[in-house]
Amino acid sequence: AHLARIEAVDEKVHAFLHVDREGALAQARAVDAKREAGEKLGPLAGVPLALKDIFTTRDMPTTVGSKMLEGWVPPYDATLTTRLKAADVVILGKTNMDEFAMGSSTENSAYGPTGNPWDLTRIPGGSGGGSSAALASFEAPLAIGTDTGGSIRQPAAVTGTVGVKPTYGGVSRYGMVAFSSSLDQGGPCARTVLDAALLHEAIGGHDPMDSTSIDAPVPPVVEAARNGSVAGMRVGVVKQFSGEGYQAGVVQRFEESVELLRSLGATVVELDCPSFDLALSAYYLIAPSECSSNLARFDAMRYGLRVGDDGTRSAEDVTALTREAGFGDEVKRRVILGTYALSSGYYDAYYGSAQKVRTLITQDFEKAFEQVDVIVSPTTPTTAFPIGERADDPMAMYLADLCTIPTNLAGNSAMSLPCGLAPEDGLPVGLQIIAPAMKDDRLYKVGAAVE
Numbered sequence: 001a002h003l004a005r006i007e008a009v010d011e012k013v014h015a016f017l018h019v020d021r022e023g024a025l026a027q028a029r030a031v032d033a034k035r036e037a038g039e040k041l042g043p044l045a046g047v048p049l050a051l052k053d054i055f056t057t058r059d060m061p062t063t064v065g066s067k068m069l070e071g072w073v074p075p076y077d078a079t080l081t082t083r084l085k086a087a088d089v090v091i092l093g094k095t096n097m098d099e100f101a102m103g104s105s106t107e108n109s110a111y112g113p114t115g116n117p118w119d120l121t122r123i124p125g126g127s128g129g130g131s132s133a134a135l136a137s138f139e140a141p142l143a144i145g146t147d148t149g150g151s152i153r154q155p156a157a158v159t160g161t162v163g164v165k166p167t168y169g170g171v172s173r174y175g176m177v178a179f180s181s182s183l184d185q186g187g188p189c190a191r192t193v194l195d196a197a198l199l200h201e202a203i204g205g206h207d208p209m210d211s212t213s214i215d216a217p218v219p220p221v222v223e224a225a226r227n228g229s230v231a232g233m234r235v236g237v238v239k240q241f242s243g244e245g246y247q248a249g250v251v252q253r254f255e256e257s258v259e260l261l262r263s264l265g266a267t268v269v270e271l272d273c274p275s276f277d278l279a280l281s282a283y284y285l286i287a288p289s290e291c292s293s294n295l296a297r298f299d300a301m302r303y304g305l306r307v308g309d310d311g312t313r314s315a316e317d318v319t320a321l322t323r324e325a326g327f328g329d330e331v332k333r334r335v336i337l338g339t340y341a342l343s344s345g346y347y348d349a350y351y352g353s354a355q356k357v358r359t360l361i362t363q364d365f366e367k368a369f370e371q372v373d374v375i376v377s378p379t380t381p382t383t384a385f386p387i388g389e390r391a392d393d394p395m396a397m398y399l400a401d402l403c404t405i406p407t408n409l410a411g412n413s414a415m416s417l418p419c420g421l422a423p424e425d426g427l428p429v430g431l432q433i434i435a436p437a438m439k440d441d442r443l444y445k446v447g448a449a450v451e
């Protein structure tokens with residue numbers, strides 16, 4: 001049914017870069033055969049899923065939305081892919097994304113944009129716009145995203161779906177193409193809080209192949225999602241997540257959510273987190289710096305695209321020509337910014353200062369979580385904007401992640417879930433819930449209560 005749905009709508013939505021029809025049917029049949037033989041089935045047996053094209057898959061191409069890796073079929077599965085297969089999930093295919101996960105609209109994909117199923121002329125968010133569009137268009141009931149600065153939560157918000165950025169280290173990064181390694185985090189996308197929890201549990205947990213993986217059990221997210229409640233909880237509202245640039249309908253739905261929390265028995269506490277105002281600036285030094293280092297591996301020699309290798313050119317020239325042809329504008333912008341920020345003489349002023357700000361943000365969160373159990377905010381300042389509107393204005397694009405970025409810098413966990421439609425444009429608004437590190441279960445407890 002999901003393959004038929006993809007066939008019917010994906011020409012318009014363009015959520016998928018690759019649909020593995022035969023592979024998906026074979027996986028589904030294998031699950032049936034197991035069931036008939038009375039064998040033990042995985043926890044998500046037979047459930048179809050759309051996988052962001054940033055996770056390596058041995059039997060499908062992995063492009064990361066870039067020409068640099070067009071047609072590349074990795075020799076190994078990401079740990080997340082292996083865990084999905086062990087859970088007996090049926091992987092439908094790979095979803096569209098901003099190139100190397102850099103963007104907030106999926107317009108930076110080298111393979112063309114994805115439409116928002118609510119209004120195909122608008123963006124589905126980014127970088128994981130393909131995964132959330134697949135959910136919103138009923139092409140898949142489950143999807144996987146990655147969140148470096150908001151790429152799970154912001155697409156969830158603008159497509160009216162649920163997305164969770166687990167605690168940093170909660171889901172393995174092994175086989176997830178690196179953008180900014182100290183921020184990157186894979187996580188679940190779904191249409192309900194409980195579905196997200198079931199997927200979270202299946203993909204989470206320690207992985208010896210990832211040196212930053214947390215060696216502790218997955219927080220009890222499914223149990224929390226089954227027992228939604230906010231009675232007696234302290235919920236923080238941060239002053240810095242408001243003000244100019246927030247759309248009226250977004251603010252209205254957010255304030256209604258706060259009222260709902262109160263009526264369900266939560267105490268609402270106002271919080272001041274002054275360092276959050278610097279989060280965007282710190283992020284746009286740290287993320288490009290790490291990106292410039294991570295993307296150095298695309299040198300045209302080891303794998304992926306190779307341009308101009310006609311026997312007359314030096315290796316250096318081939319690398320340069322390949323990068324010129326293989327990387328899009330936003331990737332080049334970040335690599336240039338990052339190499340500049342890391343260069344000697346500027347390192348302390350830019351990268352060093354950004355790291356200090358990162359510590360201040362972490363401390364603001366620590367102080368906040370002495371007073372409250374969770375923090376809530378709008379996920380994004382606005383609803384889905386028209387395709388093309390911010391394409392030539394990187395600063396306007398970066399503002400889409402104003403509320404999501406502090407969480408990545410601190411490494412704690414956060415969820416976005418729908419909280420109604422904005423009256424002025426009828427588009428979905430997302431409510432963000434933020435919890436301390438390794439308290440991901442709180443997101444689900446609160447999310448299930450207000451869903």
Ligand code: GLN
Nearest residue numbers: 101102103148149150151
């Ligand atoms: N939009 C942010 C960026 O462009 C976040 C991306 C992400 O989370 N992968 O960097």
